[in-house]
Amino acid sequence: MLKKVITIEGQNSSEAKPVAMLVQVASQYESTIYLETGSKRVNAKSIMGMMTLALMEGMDIMVEADGNDETAAVSEIEKNLNNQ
Numbered sequence: 001m002l003k004k005v006i007t008i009e010g011q012n013s014s015e016a017k018p019v020a021m022l023v024q025v026a027s028q029y030e031s032t033i034y035l036e037t038g039s040k041r042v043n044a045k046s047i048m049g050m051m052t053l054a055l056m057e058g059m060d061i062m063v064e065a066d067g068n069d070e071t072a073a074v075s076e077i078e079k080n081l082n083n084q
Contacts, residue, residue: 031067
């Protein structure tokens with residue numbers, strides 16, 4: 001299991017399009033992937049769950065991945081959250 005705190009930079013991720021793109025990135029990996037902020041923890045592959053996080057620039061979010069491709073998954077999610 002890999003956990004990493006990421007600070008969102010350069011985007012308003014509460015809008016539907018960035019959230020959909022993030023879900024697409026997460027869905028490419030076999031690993032189970034969760035995003036957590038405050039008291040909310042959601043499956044990164046769930047569009048409805050991700051919309052409830054209301055992610056905003058400057059927010060810290062914990063990314064947790066568990067599986068064979070967890071390192072690549074966390075790396076790509078970080079890139080997506082930081083518009084890289």
